[in-house]
Amino acid sequence: MVEIKNMCFSYNGVLPFVLNNINLHIKKGDYLSILGENGSGKSTLVKIILKILKPTNGFIAIKTDKIGYVPQRFENFNSQFPITVFEVLNFHRKALGIKDIEYVYKSLKIVHMEKFAKELISNLSGGQMQKIFIARALMGEPELIILDEPSTGLDAHSQNDLYKIIKHLNTHLGITIISIEHNLRVALVNSNSILELTDGTGTIRSTKEYSMKFQEVSVNATV
Amino acid sequence: MLQYSFMQNALMVSVLISILCPFIGVFLVLRRHSMMGDTLAHSSFAGVALGIMFNFNPIISSFIFTSICGFLIELMRNYYKKYAELILVITLTLSVGIAITIISAGNIGASINTYLFGSILTVSKQELMTVFILSIITVITLIALYDKLIYITFDEEGAKIAGIKVTLINYVFALLVGATISVSIRIIGILVLSSMLAVPVATAFQLKKSFKLTLTFSIIFGFIDVIVGLISSYYINSAPGGTIALTSVFMLILVIVFKKLSLMSKKSDCSF
Numbered sequence: 001m002v003e004i005k006n007m008c009f010s011y012n013g014v015l016p017f018v019l020n021n022i023n024l025h026i027k028k029g030d031y032l033s034i035l036g037e038n039g040s041g042k043s044t045l046v047k048i049i050l051k052i053l054k055p056t057n058g059f060i061a062i063k064t065d066k067i068g069y070v071p072q073r074f075e076n077f078n079s080q081f082p083i084t085v086f087e088v089l090n091f092h093r094k095a096l097g098i099k100d101i102e103y104v105y106k107s108l109k110i111v112h113m114e115k116f117a118k119e120l121i122s123n124l125s126g127g128q129m130q131k132i133f134i135a136r137a138l139m140g141e142p143e144l145i146i147l148d149e150p151s152t153g154l155d156a157h158s159q160n161d162l163y164k165i166i167k168h169l170n171t172h173l174g175i176t177i178i179s180i181e182h183n184l185r186v187a188l189v190n191s192n193s194i195l196e197l198t199d200g201t202g203t204i205r206s207t208k209e210y211s212m213k214f215q216e217v218s219v220n221a222t223v
Numbered sequence: 224m225l226q227y228s229f230m231q232n233a234l235m236v237s238v239l240i241s242i243l244c245p246f247i248g249v250f251l252v253l254r255r256h257s258m259m260g261d262t263l264a265h266s267s268f269a270g271v272a273l274g275i276m277f278n279f280n281p282i283i284s285s286f287i288f289t290s291i292c293g294f295l296i297e298l299m300r301n302y303y304k305k306y307a308e309l310i311l312v313i314t315l316t317l318s319v320g321i322a323i324t325i326i327s328a329g330n331i332g333a334s335i336n337t338y339l340f341g342s343i344l345t346v347s348k349q350e351l352m353t354v355f356i357l358s359i360i361t362v363i364t365l366i367a368l369y370d371k372l373i374y375i376t377f378d379e380e381g382a383k384i385a386g387i388k389v390t391l392i393n394y395v396f397a398l399l400v401g402a403t404i405s406v407s408i409r410i411i412g413i414l415v416l417s418s419m420l421a422v423p424v425a426t427a428f429q430l431k432k433s434f435k436l437t438l439t440f441s442i443i444f445g446f447i448d449v450i451v452g453l454i455s456s457y458y459i460n461s462a463p464g465g466t467i468a469l470t471s472v473f474m475l476i477l478v479i480v481f482k483k484l485s486l487m488s489k490k491s492d493c494s495f
Contacts, residue, residue: 050384051384052380052383052384067384069381069384071378071380071381078253078255078377081253081376081377081434082253082428082431082432082433082434082437083373083377083433083434084433084434087373087433087434087435088377091370091373091374091377092374092381092385094370095370095371095374095382095385095386095387096385096386120431120432120433122431136381
């Protein structure tokens, strides 16, 4: 689904590289979590996969145009915007050139939010709002969904509810998931591979392998 | 009042303005660019001064100069991402600098005052035609870009990913702001024009409705503000800019008070 070889990126071509020699191979149906501290290059990598940014060097191939995106809730938009759930999805439908309005309700049904169509987005809780953005990402029947820290600011109950839906999309609908996470436990429980970025570089590991490595590090630290 | 042709002209222009200003204003306010309206209104001042100096239609010259400033703001947005207000200060400085230099050098007469405070007596047939054509083009473009503009305003990054040509539309929007300001300065005046862009929208926000209804109410409030302001300016013999601005603020206060009262009555219903 996504193939990245020896990819480097720097803003405006000015060194140092934000991403340095990244190699990734994500298969169809994979669930990859990207971990890393602030400034490690997580969001930059995602923006390159979303084609918002172009890599400075290296090779990148994405075998689908059907990509859904769930933005970070607190960074990118005004939560007091006077807009209904239906309007959010309907404007996205029009932008994608989808003629059938039923897609709006179909997407809402998948995330169990069909009753909220007429509700203002500002009246929703954080978890409900995040589900609406997942519904929006589902509009174009995507093969790949990219989520930017989907659980930020959510309580434990809302987080469980949200990850159940994301897991359902991955296992039942076969949608490939790439999710930036700040919570290691969430990444270990839900994904099947993990990429930990440190200073713009990192390698992909299976969750099992990563879990073992993490345990080793914890044991050594205790000793 | 309506037997006078100057009043008929002023009313026709006012109806167009009352639709255009809140239509553009709702996008400006939601993008947190309310002050961009104020900055570009001052840019139009320089445009008018240049037009009068070179004996050129001041509405067209104001449209050209305001649009150039709108483009400049859009261009600089990429350079000062974290200091958006700085871009407005730079544009304002350039515009006011040009205007003050031209006016203080005595290159134009007293007619510039009618653009500062607004005027209903001096809207000529030629200006009416210019305003009419610019307004129609602006409204048609706004309707054509309506869905995309809302998407960009709500979530610019999401719009880019959905395939919307965000940069191009932002430049077109800057052009539309320029056109709206140029057609409005004749009646409303440069000094209070930003109030017409923002206050009807602020009033509509109080109602907490969907985007479509917020826009509709912004236009309705804008229409009431302009018409009431214009008629009262006729009777008290003042410049319409002041009365329109005051009406818009009174309308906002009225809606806030009405909302509070209806909330209080709902609360007292609950207590029984």
